[in-house]
Amino acid sequence: MEQNKVQLTIDGRAVTVPAGTKILDACASAGVRVPTLCHLPEVSSNASCGVCVGEVEGAKSLVRSCVQNVSPGMVIRTNSPRVQESRRTIVELLLANHPADCLSCARNGSCELQALAEQLGVRRLPFPRTRKRPAVDDGGYALVRDNDKCILCGRCVAVCKEVQTVSAIDFAGRGIRTRVASFMDRSLANSQCVSCGQCTVVCPTGALTERDETDEVFAQIADPDRVVVVQTAPAIRASLGEALGMKTGSLVTGKMAAALRRLGFDKVFDTQFTADLTIMEEGSELIHRLTNGGKLPMLTSCSPGWVSFIETFYPSLLPHVSSCKSPQQMFGALAKSYWAEKAGVDPSKVTVVSIMPCTAKKFEARRPEMRDAWKWWKEKGKTYGSFYDVDYA
Ligand code: SF4
Ligand code: SF4
Ligand code: FES
The missing domain is CATH 3.10.20.740 (Ubiquitin-like (UB roll))
Incomplete structure (x- = not known):
């Protein structure tokens, strides 16, 4: 050996x-x-x-x-029987303090706790609840945190700290009061969280999920007064196929566009167009900085999570960040200005929906400064009630 x-x-x-x-x-x-x-x-x-x-x-x-x-x-x-009994008891104890709302949970069907309970043959809940039901933290634009579904596994804490280097959340309290919390138990929206969503990816249960705005989008589609356009990020055409059980990397661009039209979207656009615009704008800005002595190196601004990270942790580096909008926001601004004008559509009646691979896009869409199409129309003498460039992400 x-x-x-x-x-x-x-x-x-x-x-x-x-x-x-x-x-x-x-x-x-x-x-x-x-x-x-x-x-x-x-x-x-x-x-x-x-x-x-x-x-x-x-x-x-x-x-x-x-x-x-x-x-x-x-x-x-x-x-062994001893191992099986121990695992089953652990899951029964976890379920004692877990809400029994699996059927309406966002993670129904993809919850690791649910799958484990099934695998271990848990058929009874012998232990009483010991924890008070905590309030749901749904004040942010990107994430919803339901600590009642938290099993204190610590994955989110580790990813936020070790991978994202943000440390927005950590364990707080002792005994049955132990919980995952942000500083001073604030809402995630009022913490140093940058809305990257990586904690939602690793959470085994429905304790951390992205904010779901599907109902609001369907309400817009059903409203005959609204012109609802959708932009799809380049990553989506591959990840949708994978999510629907196709081979990794399968492209579903045509199927996706057809499905979106059948769902009722008036127009389907590709964010690839404004991704190209972002590259051209950033390239022009870099040349301008190189020839006019601007701040170098220049850092990209196309990821809202990254921008938020620099704003929160390295504000002195902000002059290095490109002044260009992200592809999502360039699209929203163009859809409600150039496209609305060309199509002869009232821009205040256009709803822009983004299908994106990142939760920070939800947060970005609600940044107060992201109303450039509205400002553009205002400069042209058209006064509409204020609207965002992107309505739902
Ligand atoms: S969204 Fe990102 S920054 Fe916010 S708590 Fe989760 S991992 Fe941390
Ligand atoms: S990953 Fe989910 S279940 Fe685990 S500690 Fe974080 S919120 Fe709780
Ligand atoms: S203690 Fe090993 S997976 Fe949790």
């Missing part, structure tokens, strides 16, 4: 892995699937959930396989 290799037994099978391998990874390499809830490979684990436990021969208690390293000669059982 090579010195840096470890031989062990997992569920009766001999397995050899590099020294220092976590039991969870050793199991995966042997084709043994161990359930997890709090574990996220890219970030440090706080091993809080206990769902990944295994039974190690000779050990008094069950071990958490996501943080425990293998050792030579280890004999592990990942599915």
Whole structure:
């Protein structure tokens, strides 16, 4: 046996892995699937959930396989009655403080807790609720936070801190009052959160979700007085296909445009056009800065999460950020100015909907300065009630 290799037994099978391998990874390499809830490979684990436990021969208690390293000669059982009972009890305890509204939850069908309860055959809820129902934080434009659905796995905290380097949220309180909170328990909208949405991507439950404005969009479509146009970001034509079960990378541009028209959108546009405009504008600005001694290096402004990050954490670098709008906002401004004029449509009756791959776009659409089409018409002597360039993202 090579010195840096470890031989062990997992569920009766001999397995050899590099020294220092976590039991969870050793199991995966042997084709043994161990359930997890709090574990996220890219970030440090706080091993809080206990769902990944295994039974190690000779050990008094069950071990958490996501943080425990293998050792030579280890004999592990990942599915013994003791392990199964422990996992089931953990999930029953989590469900005791979890609202039973799965059917109307945004994560119904993609919730890891729901899937685990099903997989473990949880058929009863023997434990009483111990936690008071916290208020839903839905004051922001981008995200909704429902701590009643939070299982305190810590994934959001780790991603926000270690990947996004924002640290807008952390654990607060003790015992049954433990919660994920922003500074002083403020709403996320009033914290240093940059609306990037990465916490919603890793949250295993419906505790962190993007704000859903589908009903509002359908109401606009149903209103005969509104002209509802939609822009689709370049990423969407691939991610939609993937979300609908097609092979990764499948392009569904035509199907998507046809489906949007059938849903009732009056016009379907491609944000690619204004992405090109952004590149041209940024290129011109860079040349202008190079030839006239402007601030260099110049940083792109096309991501609202990135812009918000610089505004919040590095305000002294703002002069380096390009003054160009993002493709989404360029489209909104053009749709309600140039396009409305060409099409002979009242711009105040145009609703612009964006289908985007990023929650920060929702926040960007509601920035108070994003009303350039309205300002443009005002300069031309047309006074409409104030409107945003983009209405829904
Ligand atoms: S949206 Fe981004 S910045 Fe805000 S809490 Fe989530 S991960 Fe942190
Ligand atoms: S909000 Fe979601 S990701 Fe964050 S600790 Fe709660 S369950 Fe985990
Ligand atoms: S996945 Fe290992 S403790 Fe949560």
